[in-house]
Amino acid sequence: MLALESVTYRYAGAPRPSLHDVSLELGEGEVVGLVGASEAGKTTLCLIASGLAPRTVGGTLTGRVLLDGEDTAPLAMDELAGRVGIAFASPTTQLSGVAATVYEEVGFGPMNLGVARPELIARIEEALAALRIEPLADRDPAQLSGGQQQLVAIAGLLALHPAHLVLDEPTAQLDPAGTAMVAEALAGLAAGGASILVAEQKTDLLAGICSRVVALDGGRVVLDGIAAEILADPRLTKLGVAPPAAVRLRRAVADANLPAAALARLEHALAAPR
Amino acid sequence: MDSARWTRIAIGVLVGAVVGIGLSATGQVWPLSAAAGVIVADVVYAGLSLAQTGEWGPMRVAAGLVAFAIATYIGIGFGDFNNPDAVDPNTFANTKAANSWALILTVSMVIGAVVTYGLELVQTGRLASLSRQFGTRTYLLMAVGIGVNVILGQAVASALKIPIYLDSIGTILVGVLCGPVAGALTGGLGNILWSYVIPPPFQYQPAAAFAIVAVAIGVIAGLLGGAGFLRPRPNRPTAELLAGGAVTVVLVGVMAWAASQAYTRIFETSIDLFPDPAKVDAIFVLLGYLAVALVALAVLGLFALLLVRRDLTAAYVVVAGVFTGIVAALISAPIAAGVFGGVTASGTDFLVLAFRQAGADVYAATTGQGLISDPIDKVTTFFTVYLILSALANRFKARFPQGEQVLEEPSA
């Protein structure tokens, strides 16, 4: 379980904190969505959850970040790397740049951690299989499409065998095809019981995989609850978040005053699983 | 910078100047006196710093510098530099000396580094200043730096036949932001890779021979960067700008004169400013003046920066560039002469030709060429690095080991 307890965080040299008194829990097997406007603090929260803040990016953190009840403050980044994995929005900057094949790229993390060679190979193949990208194993990572590169990045994280995955707007820089690829992969991971914290503007994606959704505004948690409820909450739009298509459609239908029979059929269609 | 520090610097420079001039007045060879003066100045400054602030840092660097100088002096004694029998009567080039030169310098630099960091290890039990220079950011920046060195250096060497190199931008950037050892590693490793590992068309096989030059450049950049040379100093009052300009002109003039003295005394030739057109081909004289014009233009361009942005750092950039350039020239000239006969298939060859035409031997020709090309090149490079730094966000720079030293000082 990954928990943030009353975390307030200020970047080095920043006049004000980016997160105020934020508390969040990510349990085993839970998929939590993180929504909010552009500067609401989603990225900062992801950086803190993964340990990059304050270690790699500097800044001051008050409050506690706990992994399975253990305070992570004395842990170094390389110790945390194997416990929480983080993926970012840009597909190209996450690549190591020194791997000739996807196979080596996925292995980059566990190689750094000194995992024994037989285990290393097992992990790579497991990660490739989990994301169904075995056909890409011999390709040059730099030649892949954005969506494929993002999948390779996530596979690289899986190979670290982390207890939790943190994804900071993984589809932000992808075209619709790439977004669909990543969304499908995430759905597969979620179904497989992974513990994921995913920050996204695309609420449709979140609606499909999250059990819980947390909304941030101005560095504070303003909403935290069951996904379906939060995503249908009317306050979302005021926070700068576009609700999922289904929610918008339902509202439009409710406003349109349709006859009861048509309404019932529509409700039935919307409630049907994708 | 507070006035106490300025005072210490001034005293150091004064004592150093006295020692240097005194030595040469008693008949010592010029480069020796100049080097002795610089070292004494640094030791005095370091000593004063220690006495006034209790900081050991400058003292350790000074100790390393002294060790380097002594090692080089001893090494030169072994290297047959002044042995007339070792000189090839055909080319007047001393191949054995050229080969040993790089070796001597490498060994001396290692000795200097061992003294500097050894002192720290003995005194504090750790090598904090060394390990601080290296983090993930450093390694990533080094990779970019080496790449930039290779691309720009190769472009200039093979495509644009102008007498500058532009192959040190990466080295100096890493040195300034990360530290002297990081900069040295960028330069050294970069040159070796450039020769052996980078595939054509970017491969430049002569580069490895000059690796020691790149190392020196990286060290100097690191030390100057750490001392805050590239810190922006905008919006200074006119009086300060004029003072800065004057000091720069004086310093550059002194360095140029010292370099020319070294040139004439070592090689026992005289620099003929207006050679007899019957003896020397006019085209080379013309090219020579063109090169000098380039120098003037570069310096003027920087003074323009001074005036427009009222940025005093332009003066620091010029001084840093000229100093680094002269050191680089003096180190690389024997290598160019002894290993390549002065010809490296770059735009500098015509300058070497000009000097050869005027009657100088290979050794003197490459030194002369270097003393013109290198300062121009290094001033341009430092200027470029300064421009790059100014385009980077403060938050980004601050996270580098020496990043704080390139940020503007907060207004008091």
Next chain:
Amino acid sequence: MAVTTTALAVLAGGLLGPALLTAVAVVVPAVVGRILGRLLRTALLLTLPIAVSVLLVNLFFFPAGREILFQVGPIAATAEGLGFALETLARIGAISGAITLFYLTTPPSELVLDLERRGVSPRIAFVTLASVQTVPALVERAATITAAQRARGLDTEGSLWRRLHGVLPLAGPVLLGSITEVEERTMAFEARGFTRPGRRTLLWWPSDSGPQRLARWLLVLAVPLLVSARAVGWLGWLG
């Protein structure tokens, strides 16, 4: 590794003068590796600019030249100059040949992994590989930006001045872009355990064989032997 040693040995050997000897050390492995044609072509291409410069400079401007071969206007070509030029060319050819042989037979990744296996720090290994990678990456990025700019009507042909003018807006995004990327890449790297001290597991490394090891040791031993032989004066006949 055998090839690196060849390069080193040739470097030391070439500077001593016996270029003929070292040419053998280069040509024989090339024939064995069936790359003699490629080797000759690449090496020639690389050394052509240097060769031309060396030839011209020394032929015409050799200070101790006395025996005049022919004259071009006021400049005279000398026999001593030609001799020195040929000597230098032989040396350069040997060095260049060895370096080219090395480059043609050893992909950088193999070299670096082998070094890492023998104890070089993984971080230095990384910098080496990344630097080699950066060169084509930057060029490609510049090409992409140039294409985009051309699509927007920027003039990329024409006089030198105009092309220079077109290059400058390129420098910004390419150069600054790759530098600012360092921040994001640092985060990605540290999140993948890059900061862990010590060695890392290697997926694969190039194989070493008996004959290769023997050849390596022979070449390494040859260097001090040649140096001492030269010092003693035995190799005077090679010039």
